[in-house]
Amino acid sequence: MNPPDFLKSQMNLPAPTGPPTVAPAMRGYGQxxxxxxxxxxxxxxxxxxxxxxxxxGSRRFAELHRGIPLMSRALLVRRLAELEAAGxxxxxxxxxxxxxxxxxxxxxxxxxxxxxxxxxxxxxxxRAALGPGNLDAGLLMWxxxxxxxxxxxxxxxxxIRFEFRGAPRGSRGGGPFWLVLQSxxxxxxxxxxxxxxxxxxxxxxxxxxxxxxxxxxxxxxRRAGLVAVNGPPELVRAxxxxxxxxxxxxxxxxxxxxxxxxxxxGDHRRACRPHPSLAAWPGARSAAxxxxxxxxxxxxxxxxxxxxxxxxxxxRRGPCRPQAP
Numbered sequence: 001m002n003p004p005d006f007l008k009s010q011m012n013l014p015a016p017t018g019p020p021t022v023a024p025a026m027r028g029y030g031q032x033x034x035x036x037x038x039x040x041x042x043x044x045x046x047x048x049x050x051x052x053x054x055x056x057g058s059r060r061f062a063e064l065h066r067g068i069p070l071m072s073r074a075l076l077v078r079r080l081a082e083l084e085a086a087g088x089x090x091x092x093x094x095x096x097x098x099x100x101x102x103x104x105x106x107x108x109x110x111x112x113x114x115x116x117x118x119x120x121x122x123x124x125x126x127r128a129a130l131g132p133g134n135l136d137a138g139l140l141m142w143x144x145x146x147x148x149x150x151x152x153x154x155x156x157x158x159x160i161r162f163e164f165r166g167a168p169r170g171s172r173g174g175g176p177f178w179l180v181l182q183s184x185x186x187x188x189x190x191x192x193x194x195x196x197x198x199x200x201x202x203x204x205x206x207x208x209x210x211x212x213x214x215x216x217x218x219x220x221x222r223r224a225g226l227v228a229v230n231g232p233p234e235l236v237r238a239x240x241x242x243x244x245x246x247x248x249x250x251x252x253x254x255x256x257x258x259x260x261x262x263x264x265x266g267d268h269r270r271a272c273r274p275h276p277s278l279a280a281w282p283g284a285r286s287a288a289x290x291x292x293x294x295x296x297x298x299x300x301x302x303x304x305x306x307x308x309x310x311x312x313x314x315x316r317r318g319p320c321r322p323q324a325p
Contacts, residue, residue: 137205140164160199160239162179207226
């Protein structure tokens, strides 16, 4: 039996339909196995996260780096060049501006299910590893902006101010951050955009991250004093719908490292209900699709902020302020 037939029978792989269309992006494993050859493209450090960002709709270099802030810019340049050489990414000049945009090729798009399944595995098995080193308020806000439900955004401009406590020492801090919403657009600001704030959110960073992942309900975190949402009642009620939050946590099965009290063998799944003190987090729903949801477009609000309140956009280098009327 020749190697391709052996692989097909043992791994249920489809027969090739044409010549290869991508090249390795990293040092090879020295194996003919299709899994090994695919890993030569996919498995280099940071590459899955670059693909996640591209699948989520990031196109410019700054957008990609915003989603992977701990990756050096020099290494991101190199990885993008490697992926382009491999035939997974193509770059094109930006329309009406300097720089280039990055797009996935057909081969790159086929990684979508791989990334989704990887995220589903992480939600099911790797949740126990979430700790202070995994918390990042800036990345959380970038994810919030990305998954805003455009169909449910208010028609008038609405400004939400976020501030997080409990950011790990050495991280980029807990804000404040501002989201400027006006259907169908969303803008994330790192400095005060100069508009009146409609909704104030103050939260424990770890708790809000768990809310975002679907581990606990926003209502339970609020009752426990871990999250506070203040503003007009109608906006406070609408706030979870803008974020696309689940009304209740969902169980997704056992964790990779079950607690000793859960025993060995049998069913390690925990009850899908919030712990009264929120000291233990119930099972999470899969956030894989949320990780690569298409981002809402950035908004340019319609009034100029006061001259004394400069603002910086998290999405682009230009100011996070509206165009003059």
